[in-house]
Amino acid sequence: MSAASTTGLRLDGDVTVQFAAEHKTLLLSALEATQALELDLSGVIELDAAGLQLLLLLKREAQNLGKTVRFEAPSGAVLEILALARLDTRLEPLPVSTATQRTGIDAQGGA
């Protein structure tokens, strides 16, 4: 958990089913090589369910291995999917009470 073993990784473009196989390999091998992974999501243009479930898998795998994953600077596309999935930027469920917001799109506003 020391700062020295933190690795940054940036995901760009479409994090979608088309690239899911590559991204799975990429993300898991990045996790394997480090104690703490900082995933920069600012360049994600499109995120779909395949992409989201990969991020969820990555988070769970990190927990299983006693490592940490942080999702940094999520792009608008990421935030929109998180809002639809009612997850916060740590991919934890948002409390139900925030659901009565107008549209639930402004993910950051909740919690």
Add this chain to the structure above:
Amino acid sequence: MTFEDEMTAALATFMLEAVELLSEMETGLLALEQDSSDLESINSVFRAAHTVKGSAGLFGLDPVVRFTHVVESVLDRMRDLEISATAALIGVLLPCADHIGDLIESIAAGQAVETPAQLATGDALLARLTPYLSAVPKPSEELQPSDPPPVEVAAGDETTGQLLHLSLRFGVESLRNGMDPFSFIRYLSTLGEVVALTTLPDLIPDVEEMDPEQCYLVFQVTFRTEESIEAVAGVFDFVREDGDIRILSAESNALEYADLIESFGQHGRVVAATLVDGGAIGMSDLRRAVSAQGVAPSIDVDEVSEEPPIPQPRSGTAGPVVEAASGGAGSEAIPPEFEATPARRATDRGLTENQTIRVDASRLDRLIDAVGELVIAGAGAELQAALTRDEALQAALGEVMRLVEEVRDGALQLRMVPIGTTFSRFQRIVRDVSATLGKDVTLTVTGGDTEVDKALVEQIGDPLTHLVRNALDHGIESAEARAAAGKPARGSLRLNAFHDSGSIVIEVQDDGGGIDADRVLAKAIERGLVEPGASLSEKDIYALIFEPGFSTATTVSNLSGRGVGMDVVKRNVAALRGTIDVESRAGQGTTLRIRLPLTLAIIDGFLIGIGGATFVIPLDRVVECVELPAESAHRDYMGLRGEVLSFVRLRSLFAIPGERPRRENVVVVEYAGTKTGLVVDALRGEFQTVIKPLDPMFGNVQGIGGSTILGNGDVALIIDVATLVRFAEERQRPAQPRPVTV
């Protein structure tokens, strides 16, 4: 903001598809005009209208839905053979298709409601359709999702409407099939309010077993809506079969809730929690339900530490509520070609047609670029392997190269589309234009399967339209004039396409009166384009019709004759590095011939050397290679089998330093029927060439079409034969050869 972007993008896709569907509809209607019993066309027209309506409904484009619905009803009757596709009916349906296109276009332009003009047009068309509608409107199940309009409900207050619980387990293959669960959730939120939603990540298997392309996400949604449960169920028509979609309401009995929880096996507890949290069912009710039914005794809604029960097989438990609710709303199996856009979900027929996938052209370009690099790298590797004399390695590499070529051919094919799709839209243009002009003209299309680069197809449409209109207006005479000339009253227009030595040739041919060379010349002199008394060849005279501001039409019609068009056509064709020429016979007709490069990224090249430099000539331009005869050493022409062949010395043209070798060679090239020789030092054989465009900085360099990298890493320039042939032709006149520097 992002959500709006998403919607805008989805809407853009819908627009594109709508244009395609409407043109499909038009093609079908025109085919029906020829043969009113053509069931296939009836079906395709119906399908197109149906899909447009469905997609429009998804986006809440009410004017489109309302209008198209009536059209669809008429088509439905046609499909059921209750009414037949008479010429009169088709005469109504064609403008209907136009009107739908017009409505969609104005929405694309950001217009929210119909303009008064559009309303008037729509009403007039609807009035004309009325006689074809059945007296008693039969309840149409297809109306369900879009009528009443599905949107506008969401914004309402939060306390009305019923509360539903949706359990959305999508099929494992849904992602591969292009159906993103989030598209459905997005659309769902247009029908009401998503009160609560839980994404269950727990069904994602362990790292090793997790197939990243399968869908493991499950959503539990508490949903408040004023829509009927059927309407909500309709959202999931396309995924119901492969997934497990359940919609429960307050009226659903406890067994259904219990069954839902049980179907999640060890994750049932989480599901139960979402039911209670969302308020779909009270905690005590749920507990009572679970215990009363005696199912899943291990599920305890408040405790977390229970041992998970053995997961139940999911098969027998497909949501009974939804099945019952969706009743007649036909849920045919969805085809795997569905795109990841909600717009496409409305297609539920015509499963086998047009199995296409839309790909961003820039991605294709990147692929082709990468394949190009692969070809180059492969050639380099082969070169190295040849040096090792390792036969096993060479054989292995040979196989790799064979595959690389296969990949290359496949990649290039991706960009190629048959030109027929462009041609087919001219049926309508010819029909309408000739009707306006009071002429009777048939259009014959040949060579529609000739393939050409997609970018080219898109850009050739407008010039072709000009040519077709022009041929109809000026080329083909009136019926009386035709009769007087002893020709059949019905004129004939022909569109033809074929490949010819690395080019695609598109011909527009009419059987009209031909171009009156004398009148063209007289007009050109009158306009000051030509000096009086100048003697011009017939070909030169015909070329004058492409001069700006030239028109010989004696009357100005609203179609053409304003003198704009032909010069624009020529400019457009030239911009595509193409040429256009005219062939005409008085009294017999005119042929306009457009010749365009195929502009492929990879060509077979012929390597030549001049001094230390290597150049590539596209192989399909090379006719033959001969040695430069000694007597032509100081002339710019030579005899070739009794004909005079002029040639261009590339060494001096490109100002390459160094001595001329003792023996020089002439590569005879041909472009658009003209042969020219290119004098070079050495012939180095064939080479597969990846065209890399020149940097825009070198945009004004003439005679060079691009560059390529040779197997040994050297750069070679690709010679633009068309320019050089023209250069040699122009030089026949006394002009000074202009050196071209690289």
